[in-house]
Amino acid sequence: MAERSVAIVHTGAANLASVLAVFSRIGVAARVTSDANDVAESAAVVLPGVGAFGAAAEGLASGGLGEALRDRIGRDEPTLAICLGFQLLAAESAESPGVVGLGVFESAIEPVPAEGLAVPHLGWNRVRAGKGCALLESDAMYFANSFALVQPPPGWASATTVYGERFTAAVERGRVLACQFHPELSGPAGRSLIERWLVAARLEPAAC
Amino acid sequence: MLMTRIIPCLDCRDGRVVKGVRFQGLRDAGDPVNQALRYQAQGADELVLLDVSATRRGHGHQVETVRAVRRELGIALTCGGGVRSADDAAELLEAGADKVGINSAAVRDPELVAGLALRFGQQCVVVAIDAARSGESWLVRVAGGSEATEIDAVGWAAEAERLGAGEILLTSYDRDGTRDGYDLELLRAVSSRVRIPVIASGGADSPEHMAAAVAAGAHAVLAASIFHDGVTTVQAVKRRLGELGLAVRSHPTEAAP
Numbered sequence: 001m002a003e004r005s006v007a008i009v010h011t012g013a014a015n016l017a018s019v020l021a022v023f024s025r026i027g028v029a030a031r032v033t034s035d036a037n038d039v040a041e042s043a044a045v046v047l048p049g050v051g052a053f054g055a056a057a058e059g060l061a062s063g064g065l066g067e068a069l070r071d072r073i074g075r076d077e078p079t080l081a082i083c084l085g086f087q088l089l090a091a092e093s094a095e096s097p098g099v100v101g102l103g104v105f106e107s108a109i110e111p112v113p114a115e116g117l118a119v120p121h122l123g124w125n126r127v128r129a130g131k132g133c134a135l136l137e138s139d140a141m142y143f144a145n146s147f148a149l150v151q152p153p154p155g156w157a158s159a160t161t162v163y164g165e166r167f168t169a170a171v172e173r174g175r176v177l178a179c180q181f182h183p184e185l186s187g188p189a190g191r192s193l194i195e196r197w198l199v200a201a202r203l204e205p206a207a208c
Numbered sequence: 209m210l211m212t213r214i215i216p217c218l219d220c221r222d223g224r225v226v227k228g229v230r231f232q233g234l235r236d237a238g239d240p241v242n243q244a245l246r247y248q249a250q251g252a253d254e255l256v257l258l259d260v261s262a263t264r265r266g267h268g269h270q271v272e273t274v275r276a277v278r279r280e281l282g283i284a285l286t287c288g289g290g291v292r293s294a295d296d297a298a299e300l301l302e303a304g305a306d307k308v309g310i311n312s313a314a315v316r317d318p319e320l321v322a323g324l325a326l327r328f329g330q331q332c333v334v335v336a337i338d339a340a341r342s343g344e345s346w347l348v349r350v351a352g353g354s355e356a357t358e359i360d361a362v363g364w365a366a367e368a369e370r371l372g373a374g375e376i377l378l379t380s381y382d383r384d385g386t387r388d389g390y391d392l393e394l395l396r397a398v399s400s401r402v403r404i405p406v407i408a409s410g411g412a413d414s415p416e417h418m419a420a421a422v423a424a425g426a427h428a429v430l431a432a433s434i435f436h437d438g439v440t441t442v443q444a445v446k447r448r449l450g451e452l453g454l455a456v457r458s459h460p461t462e463a464a465p
Contacts, residue, residue: 015306050332120330120405126209185284
């Protein structure tokens with residue numbers, strides 16, 4: 001049933017193969033969409049994303065996709081944002097000054113606070129799940145980011161990682177999960193996290 | 209703390225994994241999908257899949273291979289070999305690569321690096337450099353190591369970073385497949401000139417070589433021969449690196465000895 005599949009938001013040049021592949025391995029149907037109504041009404045939505053904040057944010061704003069995403073997050077509809085998708089939830093980013101994000105988080109995305117370390121922050125880093133996390137667990141996850149949300153937003157349970165200084169690795173609130181790391185590239189740990197989110201979204205393979 | 213990545217490399221020719229010495233004398237080393245899954249199960253942190261086919265026809269196998277590997281692979285996949293244009297890169301990304309490695313084409317047309325970074329994002333662009341020692345410096349080799357250039361490898365790495373590369377895959381032409389250890393001076397020279405991560409490649413025979421590469425500035429270590437030939441496993445390498453004090457990802461399904 002199409003309405004019981006995961007809708008993956010197409011934000012432009014983003015590579016969707018890895019995200020599609022993880023849902024296929026889990027055994028849950030997934031499809032790619034760039035339709036705002038579809039995003040508003042789907043049982044579960046993934047906002048992936050690689051590339052630059054500016055181009056992606058403008059892409060979301062133009063088609064009404066951004067509004068659909070903001071609304072469903074506000075209604076606690078199952079939504080998973082990954083990497084740049086996570087950053088797009090912020091109000092703005094130092095990567096693309098003057099471009100407005102979705103504003104789900106009031107804070108701004110900043111350069112990774114990694115004085116003297118290699119940037120991008122690329123590879124596996126230990127993630128520590130904080131108080132109140134229901135989906136996130138402490139484990140090593142795979143990152144590829146030059147920018148980061150330093151302070152977790154108020155009202156969200158969060159996980160953090162340390163690279164130079166501590167920054168936000170992921171946040172969750174109800175059925176909304178947003179990860180700076182790539183769960184789809186984080187081996188068994190990442191797959192388990194996606195499966196827990198699918199269970200929260202009532203989209204686990206057993207229910208299909 | 210960011211962990212040292214262990215990256216097995218699959219050199220593929222006409223759809224089969226091959227391995228040579230100093231880029232020559234290629235011998236068959238198995239089916240790419242089977243090899244990829246074996247390394248993933250052993251705890252590889254990423255995989256690199258390089259197509260070394262001599263012909264366009266051979267390259268045709270690569271997209272199929274990438275698709276087949278992607279279906280089963282839950283870790284990052286870098287693909288390269290014979291990438292000549294942004295469209296070649298797009299084809300690999302669409303098939304399932306997370307990052308694209310470019311080598312000769314970037315040397316011939318450095319703006320290709322900038323174009324790829326703009327279109328796909330900096331973290332998608334891995335500039336692969338084959339560097340051959342020449343006196344006190346290193347010169348870039350292209351066309352799978354077969355052609356020498358007068359381009360300084362360290363300078364080219366810095367230029368690639370400026371153009372938008374997200375990572376440097378640095379192969380020592382002199383050490384490739386020899387198991388004599390990585391060229392540590394080359395690693396020091398490049399990693400002190402760039403801020404992006406550097407992947408050490410060419411010459412690995414032991415975890416000790418890998419630890420030395422990390423001490424010389426590498427953020428990740430790539431190896432082919434030692435894993436293909438069953439000399440060791442990713443698991444065994446990580447266990448030893450852990451003993452040597454490096455932060456590595458322990459494999460979740462690894463049974464206690």
